[in-house]
Amino acid sequence: MTVTESPSHRENVASDSEVALHVDGLWKIFGPKADKIINTPDAHLSRKDLQAKTGHVVGIRDVSFDVAPGEVFVIMGLSGSGKSTLVRLLTRLIEPTAGTVTLYGEDITAMADKALLDTRRRKVSMVFQHFGLLPHRKVIDNVAFGLEVRGESKAARRTRAQEMVDLVGLTGYENNYPDQLSGGMQQRVGLARALAADPDILMFDEPFSALDPLIRRDMQNEVIRLHREVGKTMVFITHDLSEALKLGDRILIMRDGEIVQIGTPDEVVGAPADDYVRDFTSEVPKSHVLTLKWVMRPPTEAVGLDGPVLQCNTIVRDAARVVLNHGGPCRVVDGDRVVGVVDDQDILRVIVAEEGD
Numbered sequence: 001m002t003v004t005e006s007p008s009h010r011e012n013v014a015s016d017s018e019v020a021l022h023v024d025g026l027w028k029i030f031g032p033k034a035d036k037i038i039n040t041p042d043a044h045l046s047r048k049d050l051q052a053k054t055g056h057v058v059g060i061r062d063v064s065f066d067v068a069p070g071e072v073f074v075i076m077g078l079s080g081s082g083k084s085t086l087v088r089l090l091t092r093l094i095e096p097t098a099g100t101v102t103l104y105g106e107d108i109t110a111m112a113d114k115a116l117l118d119t120r121r122r123k124v125s126m127v128f129q130h131f132g133l134l135p136h137r138k139v140i141d142n143v144a145f146g147l148e149v150r151g152e153s154k155a156a157r158r159t160r161a162q163e164m165v166d167l168v169g170l171t172g173y174e175n176n177y178p179d180q181l182s183g184g185m186q187q188r189v190g191l192a193r194a195l196a197a198d199p200d201i202l203m204f205d206e207p208f209s210a211l212d213p214l215i216r217r218d219m220q221n222e223v224i225r226l227h228r229e230v231g232k233t234m235v236f237i238t239h240d241l242s243e244a245l246k247l248g249d250r251i252l253i254m255r256d257g258e259i260v261q262i263g264t265p266d267e268v269v270g271a272p273a274d275d276y277v278r279d280f281t282s283e284v285p286k287s288h289v290l291t292l293k294w295v296m297r298p299p300t301e302a303v304g305l306d307g308p309v310l311q312c313n314t315i316v317r318d319a320a321r322v323v324l325n326h327g328g329p330c331r332v333v334d335g336d337r338v339v340g341v342v343d344d345q346d347i348l349r350v351i352v353a354e355e356g357d
C-alpha cells in the first residue's frame with residue numbers, strides 16, 4: 001500500500017527517553033525579599049495583588065517542562081507574560097528564586113560560577129533580537145568570536161567560522177562589517193556565530209521581531225532548514241503565534257508568568273486549554289495545522305477499503321488533494337495500524353469552517 005507521509009520536520013522529534021532540558025518548579029519573584037515570599041501563601045497571589053501587597057513582581061510562577069534532544073520547543077506569550085525572564089533563568093542570566101534547571105543531566109542551578117561560565121560558553125548559544133554583533137569586526141571574526149573566547153587556535157576557528165558562514169548562506173560576505181549588511185543578513189551572522197560553538201542547545205529570544213515580514217519569513221525557513229541540517233535542540237521565544245506554529249515541535253503558552261498549555265501545534269489549535277488559547281488560535285487557518293487525527297472518523301468503516309492510505313500525522317491541507325481525488329473514504333493509519341477513515345466531507349468541513357472564520 002502507498003502511505004502518504006507528512007513532510008513535517010516534526011517527525012525529527014527524538015523519541016529518545018533522554019531529556020535535553022529539564023525545568024522543575026522554576027520561580028522568579030522580582031524584589032528584595034523574594035526569598036521570604038516564595039514559600040508563603042503570598043506567592044500564590046495574582047501578580048497584581050502580590051505587587052499591591054508587597055511591591056514584588058512575579059516574573060515566573062512554578063514552571064516545569066522537559067525538552068527532548070533535537071526538539072524545537074517554542075515558548076510563546078504576549079508582552080509581559082514572562083518569556084524573556086524564563087529564557088534568562090535557563091542559563092542563570094537571572095537567578096531563579098526557586099526551582100531547578102538541568103541541561104543534559106547537569107544542574108545549572110547548582111553550578112559554581114566557573115562551571116556556569118563554561119557551560120554558557122560551550123553548551124549554550126543565544127540568539128537575541130538585537131544581534132549583538134561587534135561593529136569593528138568583520139563577519140568572519142564575529143562568527144569566530146565565541147571560539148576565540150574559549151581559546152581555540154586561529155586556524156581552527158577560521159575553518160569553523162567559514163563553514164558556518166557558508167552554512168547560513170553568507171559566502172562572499174566574510175570580510176564585510178556588520179553595518180554593511182541588511183538586518184536579515186546580520187541575523188544570519190548571529191545564527192552562524194551561535195552554531196559555530198557547536199552548542200548542545202540554541203536559545204532564541206524573539207530573534208526576528210525587528211525584521212520586516214518577508215525577511216522574517218525567510219529567516220523562519222532558515223531556522224527550519226538549519227534545524228534539519230544540524231538537528232540541534234532549540235528553545236525559541238516568540239510572541240507571534242504563526243511563528244510558534246511554524247517552527248515548534250511543541251509550544252508552551254504563557255500568561256502572567258504561568259504555563260497555560262504545552263502541546264504540539266495541532267493540539268494547541270485542535271484542543272485549546274482555555275478561552276485565552278482559543279482566542280489566540282481562532283484566526284489560525286486550521287487546515288494548515290490540524291492533522292488527520294483531528295478530523296478522521298472511527299475506523300469501523302475501514303473494513304474492505306482499498307485505495308490511498310494516509311498517516312494520521314499528515315496535515316489536512318497536505319492530505320486534501322489525495323482524499324478529494326479519490327472521492328471516497330481513505331484509511332488513516334498510525335504506523336501500520338488503521339486508526340480511522342477520512343473522506344472529502346471531513347476535509348472540506350475544515351476548509352469551509354476556515355473560510356467562515
Ligand SMILES: Nc1ncnc2c1ncn2[C@@H]1O[C@H](COP(=O)(O)OP(=O)(O)OP(=O)(O)O)[C@@H](O)[C@H]1O
Nearest residue numbers: 030057058059077078079080081082083084085086
Ligand atoms: N528586573 C525586573 N524587576 C521587576 N519586574 C520585572 C523585571 N523584569 C521583568 N519584570 C516583570 O516580569 C514580568 C515578565 O516580564 P518579561 O519581560 O519576562 O515578559 P515578556 O513576556 O518577555 O515580555 P516582552 O515580550 O514585553 O519582553 C513583567 O510583569 C515585567 O514587568
